[in-house]
Amino acid sequence: RCLKGGYECLGYEDSDSRAKVHQRDPDAPVASQVPPISTSDPARLARSETLDTVLEATQTVDLDAGELGPSILKAALLYRMSRTTPSTTNNCIVTDSSEDFNCSWPQDQIQSTIYSRSPIRPCFGTNSGVRPVSNDLSRVIEALCQSIPPIVDAREMMRKDHFENIIHEYNLMRACYWLMIPSPAIIDSLTAQLRGSKRIIWTMYWGAKLFQALAQNPQTCGSAVQVCIGWINKLEHNFTVDSHRNPPLTDVADCLKVQLELAHLNFAVVDSVLGYNLLQKALPRFLQIVAVDSNLYMELPNGSLAVSFPRALSASRYEIRRFAIFDAAVALVLGVPPLVEYGYDGECDPESHGLEWIHGIPVALLEVIAQVTSWRAGSKVPLDDWEALERRVLAWKPAIPATVPTLETASVPRAAVQESWRHVALIYIYMGLCGVASDDSRVQESVHRMAQLGATVADIPISIHMLMSCVVAGLAARLEKHRVLVYNMLLSFKGAQVWLFQGPQLGQVLYHLWHGVGAGGASVTWDDYVQS
Incomplete structure (x- = not known):
């Protein structure tokens, strides 16, 4: 009866409990803010008898x-x-009063999906405008x-x-x-x-x-x-x-x-x-695994031990390298301290690392980013000061390992991705370590350059390697055109087109920042981003 009447079936016999189902036209006018996440009853988890x-x-x-x-x-x-019910005074999405600013945003495209392990929540809220799962999907x-x-x-x-x-x-x-x-x-x-x-x-x-x-x-x-x-x-x-x-x-x-x-x-x-x-x-x-390989840890001046970050990146075991990469990337994007106390005794050889073709982060710049994170976490290990880190970033030159085949058609997008990481590291040094706000001229210069680099790879698969660059450029962006470019790119990083994080979730974080502390192009700090 629900199907014949064009209603969404909620499992009730009372027809008054049903709401008319409409498919949203992606080109139709959108609301002024991202819809709140649904707090409807948990969905039953489908299980595969074969997998069981x-x-x-x-x-x-x-x-x-x-x-x-x-x-x-x-x-x-x-x-x-994982909160699903925003308050009236501290809503997840703070709408800016400027209609001119809002009119450029495809807010209804972002589908923030927050899940808890138990109970399982539906992927989309009933107000999100997305159709229920069809029989074909089942x-x-x-x-x-x-x-x-x-x-x-x-x-x-x-x-x-x-x-x-x-x-x-x-x-x-x-x-x-x-x-x-x-x-x-x-x-x-x-x-x-x-x-x-x-x-x-x-x-x-x-x-x-x-x-x-x-x-x-x-x-x-x-x-x-x-x-x-x-x-x-x-x-x-x-x-x-x-x-x-x-x-x-x-x-x-x-x-x-x-x-x-x-x-x-x-x-x-x-x-x-x-x-x-x-x-x-x-x-x-x-x-x-680290404990049984003395090459992977180092003794600090105070007698304690720390995991050598450069040596972890070049470890013979693939899983050691992967954990160190994940730890550094998650700490940067989510604003959390690293899970491990790392030491920095030298530089990792890109040839021995061998995984840059997967994650796209130049290892020399990844080490700088990890040091800034250690600074922010209050690490007791000896660390370079911000000027030394800045010099390393500015002196870095992209290089393709000799063992990696190259294609002429891929050289420009690849160079754009690698160069964007230089500016990620610079912004993180200035805002994350030095504590300057986003209106600093050095920060804005990097944002402008990253917007240019992002535009060159926006419509090709390799653009997924720009996800974290988009986040860093977006949190520091003050111009509406830069924010819109970053936002649209983040919305595209979903489904199979992802590297480590889902773009729409991070897009909602930036949307909250831009319509809160950064409303109207106001300057923000790195801690403002962490709070968002």
């Missing part, structure tokens, strides 16, 4: 490695980022569930040809988003580290299928995310436990690989808070 069978049959045991205890940081972050998700192979084929999964087919399929889907083409030696090295782990194979297989579904039909995002939350929880529980009080180092490394891959899926598809939770859970295993 796989997980229950997989050999898993209890974990005694321990989980991070509760912290004020975690509690505050979860509270501030069939897509069901097909996704059925695509997970049964456990009886586990030995087949370990065969070299089958494993490489999975990796090849995943690489084909993500290749257009790489900053550069990796050398065969790098691919072979990564493949060799992953081949022996059943757990990471299953995790990557699931990740490949999820991104494939999002790439084929971005409208599946809402339903796919709800299913994804449950699956990630089950995968994390079943694939990262070990009954041994002192498990072999290979098992610890396997579990860390899985946790980082699942954290990436959470950051990219579900929610930044859940991704940060999984990154916190991965910390004990990261430290276990």
Whole structure:
């Protein structure tokens, strides 16, 4: 009866409880602010019997490695980022009084999706203007569930040809988003580290299928995310436990690989808070691996130990490098302290790092960014002063490793991405370390340059590497044209077109900043961004 009458079915027999369903025209006039997140009843989590069978049959045991205890940081972050009911005096979105400023904004395009682990909340609110999931969408998700192979084929999964087919399929889907083409030696090295782990194979297989579904039909995002939350929880529980009080180092490394891959899926598809939770859970295993390799830590003048950030970036184990990258990137974007006390004893060799083709951050600039974060966190390790960091950034020159094949058509966008990171580091030094406001002439010069660089890559896949550059340029931007450019780029970083964070969520953070402290182009500080 609901379908015949054109109503949204809410599961009630009373027809008065139903609301007429209309599809919003993307070109129609929009409201003056982002709609609040729905506080409707939690949706039931769809489960795949096939996946349940796989997980229950997989050999898993209890974990005694321990989980991070509760912290004020975690509690505050979860509270501030998972609230769904804004108050009248401290609303998440503060609307600017200038209609001229608001008229340029495609506010209804942003879909901020905040989830809690329990209960599961719907992806979109009833007021968001998005149609309910259709039967066709349900069939897509069901097909996704059925695509997970049964456990009886586990030995087949370990065969070299089958494993490489999975990796090849995943690489084909993500290749257009790489900053550069990796050398065969790098691919072979990564493949060799992953081949022996059943757990990471299953995790990557699931990740490949999820991104494939999002790439084929971005409208599946809402339903796919709800299913994804449950699956990630089950995968994390079943694939990262070990009954041994002192498990072999290979098992610890396997579990860390899985946790980082699942954290990436959470950051990219579900929610930044859940991704940060999984990154916190991965910390004990990261430290276990570091503890057995004296090359990865350093002794400080006071006798305590710290993880060497440059050596972590060039570690032989892929998962160590990946954790350090995630920790530095999350601290920059979310404004949280790093999970690890890092020391800075030299510089990392880009050749030995070997992962810049994935994340797009020049390692020399990543080290500078990590030092600024350590300054802000009150680290006790010896750190360079702001002038020394500034000199390093200004003297840095982009270089493509000799082992990486180059394409002439990709050289200009790649150079734009790398150059944008120079200005990310400069703005972070000036605003994050020196404490200047966004109206500083050096900051505005970098914002103007980043806007030019962003415009050159705005319509190509490689633009996903500009996400964090957009955030930093956006928080410092004062001109409306710069803010609109950044906002529109962030809205495009969703579905399969993501690197680590979802652009729309960060776009809402900037929208709050611009219509609050920064209303009308007013200057802001880095702490204002952290508060937003």
